[in-house]
Amino acid sequence: MTTELTIGFLPLVDACLPILAHEHGFAEEAGVSLRLIKDMSWATVLDRLLYGHSDAAHLVAPLAIATTLGRGRPAQPLAVPFVLGLNGNAITLRPALAQRVRPEGRMGEPAQVGAALRKIVQERLGAGNPVRFGVVHRHSSHNYMLRYWLAACGIEPDRDVEITTVAPPFCADALAQGDVDGICVGEPWNSVAVEQGAGEIVLSTAQIWRRGVEKVLALREPVLDEKREGVEALVRALCKAGRHFVDPANWEQNAAILARPEYLDGSAELIRRAISDQLLISRGGALIHYPDFMFQYREAANFPWVSQAEWLYTQMVRWEGMAYDAADAERAARVFRPDVYRSALLGSGEPLPGASSKVEGSLAARTVVGTQQGAMMLEANTFFDGRVFDPHDIEGYLARLP
Template sequence: MTNRLRIGFLPLVDACLPILAHEHGFAEEEGLELTFLRDVSWATVMDRLLYGHSDAAHMLAPLAIAASLGRGRPAQPLAAPFVLGLNGNAVTISNALADALETSGELEGPKSLGERLKRVAQERRAAGKPLRFGVVHRYSTHNYMLRYWLASCGIKPDEDVEIVTVAPPFSADAMDAGEIDSSCVGEPWNSIAVEKGVGQIVLATAQIWRRGVEKVLALREERLEEIQPSVEGLIRAMRRAGEHFVDPENWDTNAAILSRPEYCDASHQLVRRAISDRLVLRQGKASREYPDFMFQYHEAANFPWVSQAEWLYSQLVRWDGMEYDADHAKAASRVFRPDVYRSALKDTDNPLPTANSKVEGSVSEALEASVQGGTILLENNTFFDGESFDPDLLEGYINSQK
């Protein structure tokens, strides 16, 4: 018997794993029939999920937590048993702002770029025309990464600069219209702004947090309980899709699939750049490689570390002007479901970490970590400012950022 799952998504390259699980037959081998609901805004993806129009969704990790805590709408517990990828976003700035910052045409260092940006931001604020940054949603890693970087560089979000919401497919148009000076968005929308000649890529979010959690597969908690065997089959299919996705021999094939109108609706060339960690930063220039720009498979990248959810909760508290609440912190941590991930993969050769949490940002050199049946090698996962996040010290971490 085939089990049918409806999956909501936005046209972004990091929606790749469920799509490729379907296209390459991995889902079918698990007895699953996948259909996809393509939207243009995260609000609509969330509405479809909460109202039962979809069974699961390609979802912003912080939005899954915010929905579970009742931020902006009645609380409805969500579950994220699978991380669809780490990083994959970039900061693109208008040509006028690039001139003001005297950018190099390469990816800039976060600290040096932040110092120059602080000066321009103060000048623009004094002139009554503050810089305006576009992010894809209030509860997005894009928003939190951007704010974390700006604040660490001495720029006060919402005071020195404005931050507004722009749906990913409209980010290049908003920059072209002069509505925003910069955007933090996923691919292929940074590259589309470059191709249109309206902006330049200056920073990858992987430079802010090298292994920052990004999208997750999200379901209503009650729906997960109803269809958990099917979800576990989907997890196995997506792990196989991830292995296929990161193999250079498959980049052209997968770029051709993801670029189709029903998925990303973007050029094959732009999608392939993101898959291969190569980006054209400025119109007419050669592509540049930034290793691990997107990170979809290795180092147990799909494992839903509870510590990642807790870091996202710390940023929600910080930027929503909330106080730490132990019950809310527990509810946020419960959104990430390593138990379901382990259950799905227990009889496979996939690495299964023995812990549910780790100190985020603590690995600057290769480090062996324990997994079921052995060890895996974890690479650099640092924050650009040298800070780290210990989930056992969550409340203190939140207080230190006020």
């Protein structure tokens, strides 16, 4: 029996797995018929999901937690059985600003770029013209990663700089028109800004948190319960799409698929660069290779680690004036559903971690980890400032943050 699932998405490279699962027949092989609906903002993707116009969504991870906790709207519990990718975002500044904060021809190191930016921020504050950043949603990893970096570099978000919301497809235009001085957005929109001469890339978010959680597959809890078998089949199809996506032999074909009008409606060349970890950081410059810029499939990249949901909750507390609440922390943790991921893949050839939570930022080198199934090695997952997040000490972690 075939399960029909409608999935909402934004035109971003990290919407790739549902698209490729559909286009390459992996979903059909698993017994799932997919209907994909493109939107232009995270707010509309979420509305479509909550009002039952879609069964699942390509969603910024913190928004699934905020929705469950009732931040900004009545609470509706969401479930995340699959992570659609790690990192893949960049911080892009207007050219004159970028050239003052990073080395010529390459991205800088977060601490050095931050120190240079801090001087500019103070200059601009003194002149009554604060630096303004655009992020894709208030409840986005883009917002939290940008704020994490700024704060660690001595720049206080909301006091020293302004942060506003710009939907991904309009980020390059916002830079070009001077509405913002910098953006934190996913590909291909940084590269679009570079090609237009509107901006230059100064950092990748993978430099801020080496294995930071990014987009997820989110469903309303009742839909997950009602269509559990179909959702598990979809997880298997998405894993196959992930394996296909990371194979260099498929990059050209997959970039061409994603570039189609019904998906990203963009340049296959720019999309291929993102897929292959190649970035043009300034117009007319040379391509640079940044390994694992957009991280997929390997090292349990698609596994919904509960500790990652808990880290996102800490940033929500930190930046939104919330008090830490143990019950909210528990609800946030339950949004990520490793039980569904495990159930879907048990008995397959896919490696399954032995734990569902880990100390984030604790690995500085390649490490063999225990598994439920198969063999697994995790590489560095560090934060640039050397901090670690122990999910067993959330309050202590919050107390130690700048």
